[in-house]
Amino acid sequence: MSRLFRLLMLAATALLSPFAQAGLGVTALAPQSPDDEELLVFYPSSSPEQALARGTLRIPAAPEGRFAAGNGRLVVLSHGSGGSPWVHADTIRALVDAGFTVAGVRHRGDRSGNVADRGPVSWARRPKEVSRAIDRLAAHPQWAARLQLDRVGVYGMSAGGHTALSLAGGVWSPARFRDHCRAHLREDFQACVGLAATLTGSVFDGLRLWLARRVLEARFSDTRPQAHHDPRIAAVVAGVPAAADFDPESLRQPRAALGLITVGQDLWLKGQFHAEAVLRACTPRCERLAHVPEGGHGLLLAPLPPGLDGLEGQMLNDPPGQDRRVLAQVHEQLRGFFERHLR
Template sequence: MQGLRWAGLVLAWLCGLAHASMGLTELPATAQEGPVTIYYPSDSASRPEPRGRFVLDVAADGHPVPGNGRLVVISHGSGGAPWVHADLARELVEAGFVVAMPLHHADNYLDPSDPGPDSWTIRPAEVSRAIDAVGHDPRFAPLLRLDKVGMFGMSAGGHTALSLAGGRWSPARFARHCDAHIAEDFQSCVGLITEQTGGPLDGLKRWLALRVIHFRFDDDTPRVDHDPRIAAVVAGVPAAADFDMDSLVRPAVPLGLVTAGRDLWLTPRFHADQVLAACQTCEHLADLPDGGHGALLSPPPPGLHGLVGELLNDPPGFDRAEVAEAHHKITAFFQRHLLP
């Protein structure tokens, strides 16, 4: 009889999730921290809501309902927004997770003024403080157990993910990578400031870029981050060339990877492929062989053009059904490692 009772409770929970909508709310910025966007199971009615360039079907500030008791934090890429991972958030919410997305300081769609190693240094602590903020909110604190938290990051957020999985890196390693490979991995070193065109000015662009990089990033002190609550991590198309790969041979927590074969921003052989080659315990959750750097932006930002469009828009022939399948595998990874 006891077994039947628990089976009935589980069935009722699953049926509740099947009919739940996706709630959306924001913990406001403080003097020290940016806002944190939260997606969560809700029993309130959803409706189309404009957010940035997107319209999302959500229950804005809807009433939260119990899910599976676990939190996943998503770290966006450089210049990113909370909306470009809404499809992954929905997949996670439908599986019962609460999803939190901090807006990273000076490296977001409202303020893209300081991407790169300066941002990478502070991002892990911003993830930890987002966990704190959700845990202190009276709407969500009773619904969550924060001893086992999941973390997903894409691009610069993937760098954050590798850091929180136990990876060591330093700004000087970034500079040494650019010294050795700036021609082959130019956008990784300079971001959106400029691009190589194959013309006579390319050499000058590389020389100037290296002068700036050497001036700003000469600190060889290893960055090591840890939050004991983070129990499973997924890195999507991560910035990784500045990591000591020995630190990622056996990550501190289960680590999943998602890769894209036609990534023009972070040349795979210097980034994700290096992690795959070094890591002995990682799970290669999904490879998108025809996907570009923006493949995991879902919904994809509309109307991108120029250099940012070249780097983030889908290459011809890429099938976005592969992104939905990657979301399934990411969600299953967190279910395996965070539940029960």
């Protein structure tokens, strides 16, 4: 009954919002240079929605819909490795319902359909792409007139959480990632190798560990610190972030207000090495916005793409006992954080 009461209260709060009756408008800004990807912009709209087919998903939205009143504030969304903004459509809608405009970056070389630069090349490029998205909106007459870009928010999940932590002031290096995996390869195997392999408890695990060490030593030798600062970014939320390669000292006093969303059943990025390690470093200068003890790594994919199988399905599908209705509470905390720090 208490959970039902909380959900009813959240629904009532959403209905009382001055923007809650708006639909989800969406437009795409074409690339302006060879280094750009298409930029998706989601906003409050008064136009009727239609079901948009995006891969295996059908997303209600109003393409090129008429503008409705918003709050004039921007949140930039950084998706996970190999992902897209569309798998965060429910989160985007929650922010748009609160009046925000959301810019969904499609990260070059690490998005659906193209993962050629997955890993440190993309990790270094992603924060710059977020800044580039803000620049593109600032240079666009229509969006420059609608948005106040002196205080911008960033939300990222998984590899997008790594992007978010970078923009909060985090400093990382490929060599720090290598050193983490040297020390914790077996315990944090999926974070170190991604979907390339998994440990099965068989006699072949020794070979898998040996090959992983060889690849890590060859690919993650760069010791140069990586950092990116954008003074326009005032609030950052990292959901289940990849974080083992950050220097904890760089996050003790974040450059922007920093919130984290954590889960208790993450098989891909074990909390003790990633999200919880960040919280140990940045508390009390940061805050845990939400924790879902029964949640898996894919909880914040909303909607979760259907039909995930194999190792990808093991890492992303909801674990037994996970109740996706909890996302209403997660989204309420997310909206409240950005409202406090951006408006």
